Amino acid sequence: MKATYKDVKSDILSKITRGEWAPGSLVPNEVDLATTYRCARATVNRAMRELADEGLIERRRKAGTRVRMTPIRQARFDIPVVRAEIEEKGAAYRYSLVNLAVEPAPDWLRARLRLGEGGEVLHLVCMHYADGDPYQHEDRWINLAALPQARTVDFAEIGPNEWLVATVPFSDVEISFSAGLADRRLAGHLACAAGDPVFTVERSTWWEGQAVTYVRLTFRPGHRMTTRY
Amino acid sequence: MKATYKDVKSDILSKITRGEWAPGSLVPNEVDLATTYRCARATVNRAMRELADEGLIERRRKAGTRVRMTPIRQARFDIPVVRAEIEEKGAAYRYSLVNLAVEPAPDWLRARLRLGEGGEVLHLVCMHYADGDPYQHEDRWINLAALPQARTVDFAEIGPNEWLVATVPFSDVEISFSAGLADRRLAGHLACAAGDPVFTVERSTWWEGQAVTYVRLTFRPGHRMTTRY
DNA sequence: GAGTGGTCTAGACCACGTT
DNA sequence: ACGTGGTCTAGACCACTCT
Numbered sequence: 001m002k003a004t005y006k007d008v009k010s011d012i013l014s015k016i017t018r019g020e021w022a023p024g025s026l027v028p029n030e031v032d033l034a035t036t037y038r039c040a041r042a043t044v045n046r047a048m049r050e051l052a053d054e055g056l057i058e059r060r061r062k063a064g065t066r067v068r069m070t071p072i073r074q075a076r077f078d079i080p081v082v083r084a085e086i087e088e089k090g091a092a093y094r095y096s097l098v099n100l101a102v103e104p105a106p107d108w109l110r111a112r113l114r115l116g117e118g119g120e121v122l123h124l125v126c127m128h129y130a131d132g133d134p135y136q137h138e139d140r141w142i143n144l145a146a147l148p149q150a151r152t153v154d155f156a157e158i159g160p161n162e163w164l165v166a167t168v169p170f171s172d173v174e175i176s177f178s179a180g181l182a183d184r185r186l187a188g189h190l191a192c193a194a195g196d197p198v199f200t201v202e203r204s205t206w207w208e209g210q211a212v213t214y215v216r217l218t219f220r221p222g223h224r225m226t227t228r229y
Numbered sequence: 230m231k232a233t234y235k236d237v238k239s240d241i242l243s244k245i246t247r248g249e250w251a252p253g254s255l256v257p258n259e260v261d262l263a264t265t266y267r268c269a270r271a272t273v274n275r276a277m278r279e280l281a282d283e284g285l286i287e288r289r290r291k292a293g294t295r296v297r298m299t300p301i302r303q304a305r306f307d308i309p310v311v312r313a314e315i316e317e318k319g320a321a322y323r324y325s326l327v328n329l330a331v332e333p334a335p336d337w338l339r340a341r342l343r344l345g346e347g348g349e350v351l352h353l354v355c356m357h358y359a360d361g362d363p364y365q366h367e368d369r370w371i372n373l374a375a376l377p378q379a380r381t382v383d384f385a386e387i388g389p390n391e392w393l394v395a396t397v398p399f400s401d402v403e404i405s406f407s408a409g410l411a412d413r414r415l416a417g418h419l420a421c422a423a424g425d426p427v428f429t430v431e432r433s434t435w436w437e438g439q440a441v442t443y444v445r446l447t448f449r450p451g452h453r454m455t456t457r458y
Numbered sequence: 459g460a461g462t463g464g465t466c467t468a469g470a471c472c473a474c475g476t477t
Numbered sequence: 478a479c480g481t482g483g484t485c486t487a488g489a490c491c492a493c494t495c496t
Contacts, residue, residue: 005466029482030482031481039467040467040468041468041469041482042468042484043467045482045483045484046465049482055307059482059483060474060475060481060482061483062475062479062481063475063476063481063482064480064482065482070310070394072307072308073307074305074306074308075305075306076303076305076306077303077305078284078301078303079301080301165299165300166252172457172458173457173458175304175458176453176454176455176456177428177453178408178428178451179407179409179428179452180408180426197408197409198426199406221408223407224405224407226406227404228401228403229404233484234485258461258463259462260462269485269487269488271485271486271487272484274463275484278463288462289462289493289494289495290461290462290463290493290495291460291461291462291493291495292462292463292493292495293461294462459495460495461494461495462493463492463494464490464491464493465489465491465492466488466489466490466491467488467489467490468486468487468488469485469486469487470484470486471483471485472484472485473481473482473483473484474481474483475479475481476478476479
């Protein structure tokens with residue numbers, strides 16, 4: 001019988017995980033594998049390409065395909081819009097604008113976003129609640145040079161996140177996770193104690209080389225970001 | 230001139246990010262797109278399949294392809310072996326075993342790994358250094374019912390992580406990130422102050438339904454996990 | 459029932475990198 | 478120079494699911 005690309009992929013995967021094909025060893029070429037599995041080369045190609053995408057094998061023209069020495073395992077996290085994240089848990093979402101100001105871009109932000117001198121930014125502070133409990137604190141800066149229309153939006157009504165995803169395209173994103181401490185102000189918003197450890201996500205966004213926005217999201221203490229693979 | 234799948238993909242991507250194809254709207258079917266781009270349907274298919282994998286569009290047979298309402302943006306993190314992570318930064322890697330013990334599996338671990346009653350586990354505490362500075366603290370439990378041979382390994386010589394990736398296959402992994410506080414013991418290992426916020430990664434691993442290992446990795450304060458897309 | 463995506467095929471040409 | 482993977486083609490059949 002003929003093999004599908006999934007057959008081929010899972011067979012090769014098992015050869016690797018069972019150790020039949022050791023780390024660093026050379027895998028037969030596509031033509032040979034196609035003969036072995038009695039399928040077209042394109043079928044083998046797809047299986048191998050996916051395994052390469054997943055970091056299990058390494059492919060180079062002419063040199064052939066090898067099992068990776070240390071398989072690079074990758075975790076994929078969905079980065080949802082807060083509202084969707086909360087509603088998916090079956091909780092009621094509430095948004096509140098805490099503060100809004102137009103300011104000159106501070107130095108650290110200019111460095112983060114690779115901005116030039118002297119632009120203005122819109123600085124927003126918001127809170128997101130799940131069933132009335134503080135869920136996430138949002139500290140956001142929007143580059144007004146790139147998005148002048150942000151001046152006229154009523155951010156008491158719509159969250160900056162939702163406004164941005166609906167109106168602004170983006171091409172480059174840098175995201176990073178870290179651990180921080182809740183200071184007194186943050187503790188007040190998140191209904192926790194000052195000095196509590198908080199999970200922080202920072203995201204910078206560009207569109208065609210121009211900085212769009214930087215946001216720091218802080219979750220209530222105890223938050224976990226989980227995924228499976 | 231004929232379009233490659235990359236041409237098609239980036240053209241469609243730009244139609245979406247520029248808003249020409251609005252969220253929720255129906256995308257032309259593959260046959261039509263193939264005509265438009267003067268290429269084979271398989272070429273369009275590959276472009277669309279990758280966009281679907283990346284969470285920008287949603288495809289269903291008969292119903293067609295739609296632009297996702299809220300594009301699910303995904304961040305992919307490489308989960309490297311510590312040694313590789315450190316050496317890639319150009320730093321010298323050093324490993325040290327702090328403690329090793331065979332214990333009955335505590336309740337919280339049995340819950341985590343969905344283990345039955347009364348098994349024994351190997352509990353290891355290790356440190357990983359970069360250029361002599363504390364980099365990561367590793368608290369690991371290995372299920373001896375699944376891996377009896379772990380009793381005989383000399384973990385003073387080889388880190389449990391490296392031993393495991395070299396000898397044990399795994400099929401299911403659950404990984405989660407969170408923020409925690411350094412207690413006094415951890416602070417001693419990481420050369421930081423007790424009460425410092427620390428970034429924590431937890432990973433549970435199974436192979437064919439059987440629990441293999443659970444590990445809690447704690448990084449020195451200030452650690453960031455970053456990615457781009 | 460019919461329209462859409464999912465996959466496979468056999469062949470072809472090309473791009474790249476090792477030798 | 479040549480062997481490998483990367484991609485494209487034109488056609489085919491199948492699987493799903495909406496109406």
